[in-house]
Amino acid sequence: xxxxxxxxxxxxxxxxxxxxxxxxxxxxxxxxxxxxxxxxxxxxxxxxxxxxxxxxxxxxxxxxxxxxxxxxxxxxxxxxxxxxxxxxxxxxxxxxxxxxxxxxxxxxxxxxxxxxxxxxxxxx
Numbered sequence: 001x002x003x004x005x006x007x008x009x010x011x012x013x014x015x016x017x018x019x020x021x022x023x024x025x026x027x028x029x030x031x032x033x034x035x036x037x038x039x040x041x042x043x044x045x046x047x048x049x050x051x052x053x054x055x056x057x058x059x060x061x062x063x064x065x066x067x068x069x070x071x072x073x074x075x076x077x078x079x080x081x082x083x084x085x086x087x088x089x090x091x092x093x094x095x096x097x098x099x100x101x102x103x104x105x106x107x108x109x110x111x112x113x114x115x116x117x118x119x120x121x122x123x124x
Contacts, residue, residue: 024048024056024115026094026122035105038098039080043111043124045092052115058082058094061110061121071123074107082111 027044045056059082066073078100085095094111109124 024052024113024118024120026111026113026120029096029109029124033102036101036103038100039078039096039102041096043094043096045084045094045113048092052117053092055114055116056084056092057114058084059112059114061112065112065121066110069110069121069123071108071110074104074109076104077107078102080109 025046027046029043031041033040063073078098081097083095111122113120
């Protein structure tokens, strides 16, 4: 029960902060790899100001951020690479890849998105 309340509180705080900053947001994730293959996924980046677009940086959240959210850190997950990219229509997305295969059928990713004027955490 306490974990659920803590998780909800953190989620609401993150959503409130993202509304204040209004510079960037994270949409859904689309995983195109299968179990036992290197991870290939794309996360939509929404509401990006042109001035902040060049400063966007994405990474896996720290073990402390996972702990604060009441989520187990995925220590057995292979090293992930996060790359900000643009589609032909100009929309930004985060390409998440690994060189090693992912053998866990369910992995909780907490992505940290940073830019010049803010920061956002989102769980997938």
